[in-house]
Amino acid sequence: MSLVLAGLVCWVFGLAMLANAASQHSIDERHLFLPLVLHGASPLPNAARWGAPIARDPQRGLIWVVNPDAGSVAAIDPDQLQFVQTLPVGVEPWSLAFTPDGMSLLVLDRARGELVVLDPGQATVRARLALGPEPGQVVVSPDGERAYVTLQAMHMLIIVDLNDFTFLRRVPLSAHPYGVAVSADGSRVYVTHFYAQSVMPAGMGRDDGAQGLVSVLDAQGDHVGTIYLSPDQHGFANQLASIAIAGSRAWVPLIRAAPELPNTLSTTVFAAVATLDLATQQEDPTAQLNLNDEAVFGSPVNNPVAVVPSPDGRILYIVLAGSDLVELVDVTEPTQPRLLGFLPAGRNPRGMVLSPDGRYGYVMSYLSRAVTVLDLHLRRVVATITVAPETLDATLLRGKILFNTVTDPRMAKSSWVSCASCHADGGTDNVTWMMADGPRQTPGIWQAGATLPWHWSAALDEPHDVEDSIHTLQFGLGLAPGADPPLLGRTNAGRSADLDALAAFLVEGIRTPRAVAPSAASEAGRALFDALGCVSCHGGPTWSISTLPGLPGTLDLDGNGMVDAVLRDVGTATAADVRGQTGFDVPSLIGVGLTAPYMHDGSLPTLAAVLDSGHPTPGLVRSRPLSPAERDALVAFLLTIDDAISPVK
Incomplete structure (x- = not known):
């Protein structure tokens, strides 16, 4: 059966299932159709990868997400817009990644300091690796040979051989490595350091006293450079939560801190996205996205934690954890970004993944215990799919x-x-x-x-x-x-x-x-x-x-x-x-x-x-x-x- 014919069969079957899905989940009834997704289609070749709490199975097409408070990971079917399954993995799953063949799903348990390797097809655990305290994110190399894991409390990057699930190397880094990404050809690994590093005595108390860092390593873990994010009129780059790559550019969501007096509402913390030129291994300050610049971006926003570029790299989808939104920004002309709008993303969104054609976005809505499905062309919410039971009592939640x-x-x-x-x-x-x-x-x-x-x-x-x-x-x-x-x-x-x-x-x-x-x-x-x-x-x-x-x-x-x-x-x-x-x-x-x-x-x-x-x-x-x-x-x-x-x- 051809992929197109198989897709049509899935579409017809999906129509039959739609009424049942609609009864179980919050679906926009004005938008009653299912996307044609070819499950046999793999991700685009030579695609860069980065750490996230949500990922797409490259073979089955399911969307998997971590449930940190429930100690599990869960899958949804993006065709039928319904919950599929959940798998317990430990205490606090935080980041996950697939191997290119879809045979292994790697999950970081932050509380236990473990890398849990799942067989998603068989719903079994293939391996558990003790990493050390407070891992941050995991990413898999494009060839599927290696996994790279940041270890925040021990200030290192761990490289795992995915052929036999053994440690290849522990690479010492500057303090607090957190976000991690791998270039499309697998030759470069980029690691953000969550906290800024002082550039002068007591620099963390000065608006210009610290700078953000992104370490650059080769595939074997050898250090080949550092990208510095310099302070500016909004303070220094801090809380570098992740990094995403498209072509020769990368984007880092962050919070600029300006600790000096006066501490006014608009001068203390400032939401921003740094743009990196990977060819020169430098920040491009002319392409920085100052998200709280109301003249360009409208209403102020809070706590950007992830950036997802469209497949052509022309639009950025910025996940705003504190604002419960995804912000859409056109960066076709990098020095003249254009706000396209905002989409609701559930409570406290932490990450997002796109459909292969870039039309649909799937958002990890952490405190909604759900995946929010967005139609990025029509700019509307398609569905909100619950993926975990509530584990906190009502007061704590x-x-x-x-x-x-x-x-x-x-x-x-x-x-x-x-x-x-x-x-x-x-x-x-x-x-x-x-x-x-x-x-x-x-x-x-x-x-x-x-x-x-x-x-x-x-x-x-x-x-x-x-x-x-x-x-x-x-x-x-x-x-x-x-x-x-x-x-x-x-x-x-x-x-x-x-x-x-x-x-x-x-x-x-x-x-x-x-x-x-x-x-x-x-x-x-x-x-x-x-x-x-x-x-x-x-x-x-x-x-x-x-x-x-x-x-x-x-x-x-x-x-x-x-x-x-x-x-x-x-x-x-x-x-x-x-x-x-x-x-x-x-x-x-x-x-x-x-x-x-x-x-x-x-x-x-x-x-x-x-x-x-x-x-x-x-x-x-x-x-x-x-x-x-x-x-x-x-x-x-x-x-x-x-x-x-x-x-x-």
Whole structure:
């Protein structure tokens, strides 16, 4: 049977199934036809590939997507617009990729640090490979011989031989590799580094103090270059979430951070897409897409996480996680981009894949637990297909949605800033922001409920006090009615069901990242940690003495706006600090390897620099100075601290 005839048979059969599909899923009844898809057609030859949470089976034509909160992957049939199957894979599947023959589906389980290789046809597991903590994305080479996996917590790229599922190489990289793509001929691998890298001391607190990085490697993993994304009038390039390639160009969605004062609504975080010229291995600043430039792109948007070029490379589909949209931009003339419009993409979209002809887009709508099907020619939603059951209770789900969105004016004004803009997936942006209190480094908020009070000045005694942050940082209307009480005054709990939900998510809904495995060096460092008395500030199950000394609303007897009992003076306050002369709240060491730079003002770039400074009494001579070997052992130990390691008592 010819491919065309087979396609016609599928189309006729699809019509018979349409009524059943329509009864199960949200389908646009004005658009009752099924696309003619030739399942025998493989992807275009010599096509570049990049990491994503959604992918098309090149042989069967099914669309597969990760379900991070359900621990599974699922498939939909794009012809019949219906759910097909789900496969459990672990705890938190995050990125997936197919081999060109469709025989293997590679899935990253971020929580377990595993690469799970599935046979999608037989619905079986072919292999499980232990990678290490916090993998970011996976991509397969065009010839199907290799997989490339970024490992964020260990700052490396892992190359896997897909013939026998063994490790070919572990390639050390600059800090926090995350997005990954492979060129069409397989000769180049491009890796984005999620966080910007400082270019001067305390650079994460300067608008021009840091730059984005994209590492360039050959197919074997040898480093052949670095593409730098320079700061501009909107700040420095940060949170480089992915990379996509078409021809000699690549695009990187990012958030530009401008931490210096004044912190106005339109100058703190700025959604953008960087354009890279792969021929010269340089950024093309003339083709940068400044998505929050209202004169060109209309309404501001939030948290771009993926860019998908059309097959001809003339249109970019930009996935906006915080805005619940896909933005369509014509880049036929790269220096004169033209906004084509926006399409709704469900709650918190994280990735998108196209049909082979480029007409249909399939969006991973993370918090809708669905795939949203878009007709990109008629510019309308065709279907919303549920792919996972809800695993969170209603309160946590509501809190997670509020945390990630700018579409609710109570959370953000004009769609600029969400909670996730500074705390991606509950972590940190690694930026030192200039605040009313002085310079303040963004902490991760995992395990935050156990280490109240919050903020470096211990100014929040309950999670509901983030209502103040919504007002002052996101310029939102707020979730609770009426006037807010003082931060350390009467409780905010119970004022609003949505505020209660957001507070519950902050305390219960954020997974603590995994740390590197213990080693002989880290065990020696653990003994030193104990012997040097580090437990006096960083002991116990939370690795911090920060804990509420009483009930919220009773902790500010002197009226200075701080919970003084938890503050410790470690000699780091400067003239830039309005608060801090009496000390700072002690941060937890859980996940400390992911939160550089360090101290309240981000003044120390590495853990080694913290120890070399003389912390906790910088400037004073230690009674027992650390040798370089002891310092390295202590750093090795600190990098192992997560919520699974037993505390030093």
